[in-house]
Amino acid sequence: MSSASINSEKSMPIESKADLIAYMEKGSKPDRASWRIGSEHEKFIFYRPDYSPLAYEPEDNKPGIKTVLQAFVDRGWEPIQEKGKLIAAKQAGASITLEPGGQFELSGAPLKTIHNTCDETSTHLRLTREIGEELNIGFLGLGFHPTLKREDVPIMPKGRYGIMRSYMPKKGSMGLDMMLRTCTVQVNLDFASEADMVEKFRVSLALQPIATALFANSPVSERAQNGFKSLRSHVWTDTDPDRCGMLPFVFENGMGFERWVDYMLDVPMYFAYRNGVYIDASGQSFRDFMAGKLPALPGELPTLQDWEDHLTTVFPEVRLKTFLEMRGADGGSWSRLCALPAFWVGLLYDQTAQDAALDLIKDWSIEDMDSLRADTPRQGLNAQLKGRPLIDWAKEVLTISNTGLKNRQALSTSGETEQGFLSPLWDTVKTGETPADRIIRKLNTEWNGDYTKIFDQLSY
Structure with a gap:
């Protein structure tokens, strides 16, 4: 068309x-052959000399967010404007957009394999690094900004965000933090039919806290340890009850496209x-x-x-459009941007794996899932489900995902399956150390409490 x-x-x-x-x-x-994988990730931009954020317009000798977007346009990306202001760019099915606080998002093209999506992400990050060296800026993958207070975050000139900024405080105490100080990585996946959508929705919604724990990467805010493994995930619990939450109706009889439409009409x-x-x-x-x-x-x-x-x-942990979006993970390191789509593709793009995942969650009650969703942001892999630590459940889920990726036999040009993209997650469950735990350990030891090390050590 x-x-x-x-x-x-x-x-x-x-x-x-x-x-x-x-x-x-x-x-x-x-037709499963037509299924594609769409990966997205956000990152904070900072000025290297003083770790400060970038306003939209350049100020003094400091570049602005507009300068960064223009650098992509100068390299062949097509500009997108709103009221005469450059707010996004697109190329080859992918787009770069701005979140409310200037977070930089890559929305990737729909691609066939994790090899393809990871190549796309790597190409993009190499380009951001080149632009970063040119403009003396850095790009940081983290779930929550480690130093800025809410009032210190520059505001981007996009009309929809102005409306949201006015409305958010009427519904929850942390909606503005969600808009201005968080970053995520997500993957968008297809489904075969209404019944398949329902199965995928149930699996991914139930298992989203495991992804949250494995990718937890926001233990610091306003230059202090905040007591959470994923503050980003906690922020969603008090953003807007009308459009967030675990969606119990997804697990009820009668779930389907019409039930989702009814939900959306009530939002x-x-x-x-x-x-x-x-x-x-x-x-x-x-x-x-x-x-x-x-x-x-x-x-x-x-x-x-x-x-x-x-x-x-709407902002539940899983969102339905004409595809399903997995939304439960903190922004993170280069390798983890590839691990997140691999995790979900392994679970949901092989029927044997999907069946095993459904069997794993069959006895989980809504109360179990609500409790796990509430506990995971603070406790991470130490949260409990049915008397077992979440890390044990995570090992089972990773085993299922690994089997799914093996069964897919989506090979790279060198003949490798997609299983290797799970390596960072296997390391996490073997050591028990999430990205958040690593930051805490480093701050308490070799970084000597110096929060600027987060920018120096963890930027792309």
Whole structure:
């Protein structure tokens, strides 16, 4: 389908809930050969001489975020602007976008294997390092900013973020921290059918705390140890109860595309986008929108583009669009950016592995999963589930994922499977030391409490 045809379809008014269900159903890909892997990661940018953040515009002799984006454009990336300001760039199916506090995100192209996604990530990071040397800046992979207070974070000039910044404090105490001071790594995966989507959703939602623990990498904030292994994960527990949480209905009979649509219709809106402008519709109802009664746009009906936009405004640990997004991991080191998609692809792109994962969680109650979700940000792999430490469960899950990657037989040009991308995670369960534990150990020993070492030692 041409881009013109796609845009035309997205601009058609939604006439009923059935249109929304049909849209979700279009995500099904019965042919496994068409399944792809989309990896994403965010990173903080800092000015090397003093470890300070970059504002959008250059100031004094210090580059701005705009300068960084322009450096990508100068190297062949296509610029994307909003109200005349450069806010993103795209190339070959991938895009670079800005999070609210200037966090830099790579959203990768849909690719076939972990070898491909890791090559894409590595190419991007080599380019960021080149640009970093040119501009005297660094890129840091961490779950939560280690030094900045909320009020010290520069604000990016994107309309939707202004609406969110105003609305967030009405719903929770940590929504602005989520926006301004966190970074994540995630992977987006396909499903064969509605039934397959439900299985994948249940497995990934139940096991997300294990990913959180394995990738925990935010034990420091405002130049102090904060008592968490993943403060980023904890932040989501008090961001907005209307659009976050464990989603018990996913495990109930009747879960499917229609149930997800019903959930999304009950989530309050943030905005609508018209003629290049974000219109504040925060707290308003998409159901009213479908009835032509949205206060922000009286008499107008939503389009499929409005629905796509609305789908981006919920933040559970797993999010359904026309694919599934795994959202439970802290940003981290180069190798772990490749390990996260490998972890989930191993579990969910081989039927034997998916069946084993389903069997593993079959006796977990919603109460078990809620408790684990609450405990993991602070306790990491020491959290308990059914009387066993989470590290033991993590070993079982890694074994299943490893089997799935072996069964896939997706080989590199040198004949290697994707199993090697799990190596950092195997090291974690063998030693019991997560990235967060390593930072704590280093700060308490060789770094001598010097928090700038985090920037010096852990940037890409």
